[in-house]
Amino acid sequence: MYVVGIDGGGTKTSIALFDITGKYYGTQIESYPSCLDSKSFEKTNPQLEKSIIKLIPPHSEEEIVLSSIFLGLGGIASTKDALFVESLVKTWKICKESTQIHAKNDIYCAHAAGLRGKTGMCFIIGTGSVGFGVDETGNEHRVGGYSPMEGDPGSSYHLGRMLLKALAKALDLRRSYSPLLTAVQQHLHIHGYTDYVNMINTISREETAQLAQLVTQYADVGDKFAVKLIERATDEITLMFHTIYQTLEIHNKQIAIVGSLGNAKSKYKEILYQKVKAIDANYEIFPTQLDPAIGSAILAFKHLQNENYQNFLPHAERK
Structure with a gap:
């Protein structure tokens, strides 16, 4: 059996x-x-x-x-x-x-x-994002995870999309360059309008998500714009957490994280943990094993x- x-x-x-x-x-x-x-x-x-x-x-x-x-x-x-x-x-x-x-x-x-198998919360923070909680009475609540078209807020894809939008503004002088924006422009071999249009119309979800590695790399060495993008992304995951936190009465204060972005040792993880613990310092956060x-x-x-x-x-x- x-x-x-x-x-x-x-x-x-x-x-x-x-x-x-x-x-x-x-x-x-x-x-x-x-x-x-x-x-x-x-x-x-x-x-x-x-x-x-x-x-x-x-x-x-x-x-x-x-x-x-x-x-x-x-x-x-x-x-x-x-x-x-x-x-x-x-x-x-x-x-x-x-x-x-x-x-x-x-x-x-x-x-x-x-x-x-216990109660608590789980967040998938990788290419996409979704949060899910179950309390001791069996009530459950899910946040996010609708579709890449919705944006997968807080995910690697979300970071990549924000970076690409900022690059467009830098190209036509609506904003100034930062070391991160210069790096992504070189990485994607973008030399002007035509290159950007061809890239943005063909880049895949996975390729967009891979750009998150550049964001976290530059944030870890203090690039202010990279840190700003991570602040925006972690705000979204924190909102997911706070929504489940208010919707369910979970006594087992544990959060399991699935996905490379949420678990890699980086500025992203550091900022996310700080924001969650600012809401409830008793929560234990750990990667799934x-x-x-x-x-x-x-x-x-x-x-x-x-x-x-x-x-x-x-x-x-x-x-």
Whole structure:
């Protein structure tokens, strides 16, 4: 009898396997996407079952039974989406009538991984941004994470967009240059109007987000404009925190951070921590140590009202 957690992203899928006693067998990373926005789940569904069977120790296929599975998938935006995924997973040979099958957006597995199944808050601060909190009575609240078109405030993408907008103003003399703006102009090989237009119309979300590295690099050596951009970005994450803080009554004052921008040792992290602790100094802030697929497995265990996984979590920590 096995318990499975799945974290489905836009480029890869992570699958964590436990048995019903809580023994951890490992996490397998597959190179196919399972985010609903990236690929039809009808195509992903058979791939997932094959991947799970491959991860399970040698058995005849008839002997493999899943007790519980939780799928945290990007792109699940409604109950209808979740029910659709669950209905297809029910068709697997390794799922029986008694198998607990649950699917939700991937912020749920990120939260469970970051806080090891406890209450509190989780923030994803990487290419994009989103915040999620759960209190002791089971109430939950999500902020942000709508779409890159909304701007992903506080994220690497947001920092990159602000930098590119400022570069346009420097090019036509609406503002003065700073060392950071000179650096990004050289980095992107922008020599004038035409170069900028070609760049801004073709640059990808990921390429824009990578510019955040320049912002944090220059902020760390005191570039005033870089620090100003970081102040704006961290204001957005602080607003997310304050919104959850006021909406829910969370007694476990912990915040798990997922994502390179939120966890890298930099001016961004320093300023963000200061702003959060100015609201409530009792909050402990830390990077998540578990793969989100482990978070999905934790939620799969919870649906069985089984806490056996807790003794084995140290073995599942990222090295």
